[in-house]
Amino acid sequence: MEKQFIQEEHFFLKAVEKAAISFPISREAAVKKADGICVKTDFDQCTPLQEILAKLGPNEIENYTQLRQAYLSASAAELKEKLGY
Amino acid sequence: MSNHGGNSAAIPDIGNGILSYSAVQFDPISANTLEEVDQNADRILQWMDRAVVGNPGCDIIVFPECCFQGMAPVNWLQVGIAINSVPIQKVCAKCKELSVWGIFNPWIKPEDGSDIENTAIVVNDQGEIAAQYIKMNPALSMEPTKPGRDMVVCNGPKGSKIAILICADALYPECWREAAFKGANVVFHISHWPIPGERMWKITNQAGAIFNSYYVIGVNSVCTDEGYSFFGGSMAVDPMGMITYEAPRGMPCVFTGAISPMAVDAARISGSNLLWTAYHRGACSADQKGVGLDLSDYTFYSAHSGEEN
Numbered sequence: 001m002e003k004q005f006i007q008e009e010h011f012f013l014k015a016v017e018k019a020a021i022s023f024p025i026s027r028e029a030a031v032k033k034a035d036g037i038c039v040k041t042d043f044d045q046c047t048p049l050q051e052i053l054a055k056l057g058p059n060e061i062e063n064y065t066q067l068r069q070a071y072l073s074a075s076a077a078e079l080k081e082k083l084g085y
Numbered sequence: 086m087s088n089h090g091g092n093s094a095a096i097p098d099i100g101n102g103i104l105s106y107s108a109v110q111f112d113p114i115s116a117n118t119l120e121e122v123d124q125n126a127d128r129i130l131q132w133m134d135r136a137v138v139g140n141p142g143c144d145i146i147v148f149p150e151c152c153f154q155g156m157a158p159v160n161w162l163q164v165g166i167a168i169n170s171v172p173i174q175k176v177c178a179k180c181k182e183l184s185v186w187g188i189f190n191p192w193i194k195p196e197d198g199s200d201i202e203n204t205a206i207v208v209n210d211q212g213e214i215a216a217q218y219i220k221m222n223p224a225l226s227m228e229p230t231k232p233g234r235d236m237v238v239c240n241g242p243k244g245s246k247i248a249i250l251i252c253a254d255a256l257y258p259e260c261w262r263e264a265a266f267k268g269a270n271v272v273f274h275i276s277h278w279p280i281p282g283e284r285m286w287k288i289t290n291q292a293g294a295i296f297n298s299y300y301v302i303g304v305n306s307v308c309t310d311e312g313y314s315f316f317g318g319s320m321a322v323d324p325m326g327m328i329t330y331e332a333p334r335g336m337p338c339v340f341t342g343a344i345s346p347m348a349v350d351a352a353r354i355s356g357s358n359l360l361w362t363a364y365h366r367g368a369c370s371a372d373q374k375g376v377g378l379d380l381s382d383y384t385f386y387s388a389h390s391g392e393e394n
Binding site for chain 2: 022023056057058061062063064065066068069070071072073074076077079080
């Protein structure tokens, strides 16, 4: 069976920490802070943190829990689209 | 905050952020007279002196429910006291003398002649009453006091945001949750909890901590009055529901501990926040876009709010 990369969320949160994002914060401000930081999203692939944050649903992110929920929501939406759900 | 609310405007010195507490598993006399109430007050003072010897530098000393009067099942109407009465003045002065905060539970007789109020008072280290909380859920089978209307949360020492639950309050999840929603990071559950309720005591303290991610310090009486026996078993519970200390049953004692109330606040902002997810249900699903659903799908609250007495 092909091995799948499933550590994106870990690397996302590490990148958020590196960007010194604290809460509450607007999505726009978070994107600004994320300048130049990349997230490992596959075995051989990185994605700019700004790109990931820009896709989050809420305009205002109240706390760390909401950030994670928003991240998972956006990831699930991407997967649905990819699978033609 | 209501008319019985806490000191939300005054934020005490946070210091090192570690709250050192002493919990007194007290054995009140079941008072039939005001003289016996005064005797209980004097015994409270003795235990406060002991507490600072065994736990030098402690920030707060906590006594169980009914510490001034016992349950007073015989003459309860005769032993209610005023908020500015001598027994209360004594414990306030002692807090100031020792530079400690204190939590005490007198049965207060209102000046307007209305029913007795089972009242917890938080006294600061200047000897001032920083907050009052009236028990919202009097024990229906045995306690004819007036129910309170407001869950009070007040700023305490070392970054603590203190809520107090009094005995039967703990049997109603709404009290625990209301305290959390008002920002409490530590709940002092003060009780006159009788046998055979040992398991209820333990489970409710742990469940309160787990469901709301805060510390719970349960302080229970230990004595036998004209009708009931109170077993002790006071305990400290961390925000994961682990009992970090459990006092003996059946003996008066004082135990100590240290907690980090601000770690609770930090976890709510920068860690896992069960309260937030309670009213943002399913936020991580694709369709909910990181926001989720609120509490309006629960019919209990809407069905029972605004009902007339």
